Amino acid sequence: MRKLINGFKHWFNTLTNKQRESLTGYAFISIWLVGFILLTMVPLFESLIYSFQRITIVGGEGIRLTFVGLQNYINLFTTDLTFLSRLQDFIFEMVLFVPVMNILAMLIAILLNRQFKFRGFFRAIFFLPVIITSGPVIAELLRQGAGTLPIITESGFLDMIEQILPPFLNGPLQSLFSQIIFMLWFSGVQVVLYLAGLQKLDQSMYEAAQIDGANVWETFWKITLPSLRPMIVVSSIYTIVTLATFANNPLILWISSVMFNPNLGYGYASSLAWVYFLVIAILLLITTRLVSPRDKGYKVVKTYERIGR
Amino acid sequence: MKPQPSSRFKRYLLGMKLTDGLLYRVVLYILLIIIGFVYVYPLLHMLSYSLKSLADLLDPTINVLPSSLYLENFTNALLVLNYGPLFLESLSVTLIPAILQTMVASLIGYGFARFQFPLKRLWFALLLATYLIPPQVTMIPRYVLFFNIGILETIFSIIIPATFGQGVSSAIFVLIFYQFYLMVPKALDEAAQLDGATRWGIYTKVAIPLSLPSFLTAFLFSFVWYWNETYIARLFLGSGGETLLIRLYNFVSAYNAVLGGGSNVANEAIRMAATLLIIAPLIVAYFILQRLFIEGVDRSGITGE
Numbered sequence: 295m296r297k298l299i300n301g302f303k304h305w306f307n308t309l310t311n312k313q314r315e316s317l318t319g320y321a322f323i324s325i326w327l328v329g330f331i332l333l334t335m336v337p338l339f340e341s342l343i344y345s346f347q348r349i350t351i352v353g354g355e356g357i358r359l360t361f362v363g364l365q366n367y368i369n370l371f372t373t374d375l376t377f378l379s380r381l382q383d384f385i386f387e388m389v390l391f392v393p394v395m396n397i398l399a400m401l402i403a404i405l406l407n408r409q410f411k412f413r414g415f416f417r418a419i420f421f422l423p424v425i426i427t428s429g430p431v432i433a434e435l436l437r438q439g440a441g442t443l444p445i446i447t448e449s450g451f452l453d454m455i456e457q458i459l460p461p462f463l464n465g466p467l468q469s470l471f472s473q474i475i476f477m478l479w480f481s482g483v484q485v486v487l488y489l490a491g492l493q494k495l496d497q498s499m500y501e502a503a504q505i506d507g508a509n510v511w512e513t514f515w516k517i518t519l520p521s522l523r524p525m526i527v528v529s530s531i532y533t534i535v536t537l538a539t540f541a542n543n544p545l546i547l548w549i550s551s552v553m554f555n556p557n558l559g560y561g562y563a564s565s566l567a568w569v570y571f572l573v574i575a576i577l578l579l580i581t582t583r584l585v586s587p588r589d590k591g592y593k594v595v596k597t598y599e600r601i602g603r
Numbered sequence: 604m605k606p607q608p609s610s611r612f613k614r615y616l617l618g619m620k621l622t623d624g625l626l627y628r629v630v631l632y633i634l635l636i637i638i639g640f641v642y643v644y645p646l647l648h649m650l651s652y653s654l655k656s657l658a659d660l661l662d663p664t665i666n667v668l669p670s671s672l673y674l675e676n677f678t679n680a681l682l683v684l685n686y687g688p689l690f691l692e693s694l695s696v697t698l699i700p701a702i703l704q705t706m707v708a709s710l711i712g713y714g715f716a717r718f719q720f721p722l723k724r725l726w727f728a729l730l731l732a733t734y735l736i737p738p739q740v741t742m743i744p745r746y747v748l749f750f751n752i753g754i755l756e757t758i759f760s761i762i763i764p765a766t767f768g769q770g771v772s773s774a775i776f777v778l779i780f781y782q783f784y785l786m787v788p789k790a791l792d793e794a795a796q797l798d799g800a801t802r803w804g805i806y807t808k809v810a811i812p813l814s815l816p817s818f819l820t821a822f823l824f825s826f827v828w829y830w831n832e833t834y835i836a837r838l839f840l841g842s843g844g845e846t847l848l849i850r851l852y853n854f855v856s857a858y859n860a861v862l863g864g865g866s867n868v869a870n871e872a873i874r875m876a877a878t879l880l881i882i883a884p885l886i887v888a889y890f891i892l893q894r895l896f897i898e899g900v901d902r903s904g905i906t907g908e
Contacts, residue, residue: 312719315718315719315720316718316719316720316721317720318718318802319714319715319717319718319719319720319723320714320720321714322710322711322713322714322715322717322718322806323710323711323714323715323726325707325710325711325766325767325768326707326711326714326726326730326767326768326777327726328767329764329766329767329768329769330726330729330730330733330767330768330769332767333741333745333748333763333764333767333769334733334736334741334769336744337740337741337743337744337745337748338736338740338741338744340744340747341740341741341743341744344743344744357747402638405631405634405635405638408631410628410631410632414894416635416639417897418889418890418893418897419639419642419643420638420639420642421893421896421897422642422643422886422889422893423642424827424896425827425885425886425888425889425896426831426882426885426886426889427831428830428831428832428833428848429831429833429834429848429852430833430848430849430851430852430878430881431831431848431851431878431881431882433852434851434854434874434875434877434878435645435648435649435878437874438648438649438652438871438874438875440644440645440648440649441645443641443644474641475641475642475644475645478638478641478642479642479645483900486897486900487900490900531735535734535735538737539737539738539739539834541832541833541834546737546739546834549739550739550742550834550838553743553746560743560747563743564740564743566739567737567739567740567742567743568740570737570739570740571736571737571739571740574735574737575735578735
C-alpha cells in the first residue's frame with residue numbers, strides 16, 4: 295500500500311504544473327462528478343428508457359420491462375384527462391403567477407429600498423414565509439381558507455369578477471385572488487433578490503440621467519427596470535422552479551400516485567415526468583428569452599453606467 | 604433639489620432618493636403595514652383558531668378572539684403528533700443531510716473556484732442544470748436503485764444524495780461557496796504554499812476558516828429545506844421513518860389512531876394547533892438568526908456580479 299502511495303507521489307511529481315492543477319481540481323469535484331453521473335445522469339437516461347416501457351413489479355426479482363414504444367406518450371395525450379387538465383391549469387397558473395409574483399416582489403423591494411425605521415423588521419416579516427413554507431403546512435392553511443383575506447371573499451369581489459369576465463379569464467383570476475397570500479408567501483426570496491439588485495444600482499447613473507432631463511418615471515423605465523433585468527431572469531427562474539417542484543403541486547402528486555398504480559406503473563409515471571420536465575424547460579426558455587437583458591433598454595443602462603463613472 | 608409636488612408620488616413609487624416628506628413617510632408605513640399584515644395573516648388566523656374550544660368554533664358570534672385561553676388543542680396536538688420522539692426523528696433526518704450537504708458543497712465549490720481543468724465549464728453548466736431538473740424525473744430510477752442496494756426506507760436514501768451533491772437544491776449551495784471562494788485572494792494560497800502547505804492543507808487551513816459565514820448560511824438553508832421537504836422524503840422514507848411534517852400530512856389518520864373513536868374528530872382548531880407546533884421551532888430559529896438568512900441570499904452571488 296505504502297509502495298503504491300509513493301509510486302503515485304513520484305508519478306504526480308513528474309507531471310507539469312498544469313496537469314497537476316487539473317488533477318487536483320478533479321479530485322476536489324470528484325464527489326460531485328460521481329454523484330452527478332450515478333444519481334442524476336444515469337437516472338435521467340433510465341427514466342427516459344422507462345418511459346418507453348411497461349414496467350411490472352415481479353415479487354422477489356425486482357422489476358420487469360416490456361418495450362411498448364410510444365404507447366405511454368400516446369395514452370398520456372389521449373386518455374389521461376387528469377394529467378391533461380392539471381397540466382393545463384399548471385401552465386395557466388404559471389403564465390399568471392410568475393409575472394404577478396415578480397411585480398409584487400419588485401414593488402415590495404422598492405418600498406424596502408428606502409431609508410426608514412423598522413426596515414429590518416419588515417424585511418424579516420417578508421422573508422419569514424420562506425422558512426416555514428412546506429407542503430403540509432400550506433395544505434392545512436388552504437384547507438382553512440387562510441390563503442386569502444376575508445375582505446376579498448366576503449366583499450363579493452370574487453362574484454363580481456365572475457359576472458363581468460369571460461370564463462377563460464375568470465378561472466385564473468379567481469385562483470389569483472383566492473391565493474394572493476400564498477403568492478406573496480412564495481415571493482420572499484425574490485424580494486430579497488430585487489432588493490439586492492436595487493442596492494447595487496449606481497446613484498451617479500440617476501444623476502447623469504437627471505442632467506439629461508429625464509424625470510423619475512422615465513428613469514424607472516429606462517434605468518431601474520433594465521438594470522434589474524438580470525435579477526428578473528434569476529427571480530423568474532427561481533419562481534418557476536419553486537412552484538413546479540412544490541410538494542402540493544397537483545401534477546407532481548399525480549406522478550407519484552401513478553407510480554404506485556398497478557395498471558400504470560413506473561413506465562407511465564416516467565413518461566409523465568418527462569413531459570412535465572419538457573414543459574418546465576420550455577417555460578424557462580420562454581421566460582429567459584422574454585426578459586433576457588440583451589436588448590435596447592439594456593444598452594441605455596450601459597451608456598449611463600459609463601457616463602456615471 | 605426640491606421635487607415638484609406632482610412628481611412626488613412618482614418618485615415615491617420609483618425607487619429614487621427621496622427627500623423626507625411627512626406625507627411620504629405615512630404612506631410608506633401604511634403600505635408596509637398593510638402588506639405586512641397580509642403576510643402574517645395566515646399565522647394570526649392559525650393562532651386564533653388554535654385557541655378556540657369546540658364551543659367557540661360553533662359559536663358564530665365569536666370571530667377572531669376566542670372566549671378564553673383554551674390550550675387543550677395544543678396538548679391534544681402534542682399527543683397526536685407524537686411530538687417529542689418525532690421531533691428528534693425529524694431533526695436527525697434533517698440535520699445529518701444538511702451538514703453533509705454543506706460540507707460537500709464547500710468542497711465542490713472550492714474545486715470549481717480555485718482550479719483550472721479540462722471540461723470545467725461543461726461540468727459547471729451541468730451542475731447548474733441539475734437545479735432546473737425536476738426531481739420527479741430522476742426520482743423513479745433512484746427509487747429502484749435505492750431499492751436494489753437495500754437503502755430504501757432508511758435514512759441513507761436521504762443521506763446518500765446529499766453526500767454526493769445531488770440533494771435538495773445542492774446546486775445552489777455549491778454556487779454559494781463558489782462565489783465566496785472566487786473572492787478569496789489567491790495571494791493567501793501562495794503564502795501558505797510557500798510555508799509548505801499542500802492543496803488540501805490550504806483548503807482546510809485557509810479556505811474553510813475564511814468561509815465560515817458561508818458555511819452557516821448554506822447550513823441554515825439546507826436545514827430548513829430538508830426540514831420542509833416532504834415529497835421525496837415521503838417516497839423514500841416510506842414506512843422507515845416519519846417526520847413531523849409527514850405526520851401532519853396524515854393528520855386525520857394519526858388523530859383517529861391516537862384520540863379517535865366516537866364523536867371525537869380532528870377539528871380545525873386542533874389541526875391549526877398542530878400546524879403551529881410544527882412551524883414554531885422554525886419561527887424561533889428564524890427570529891434569532893434572521894439576519895443570516897437574508898444576508899445569505901446576497902451571499903449566494905446570484906444577485907449579480
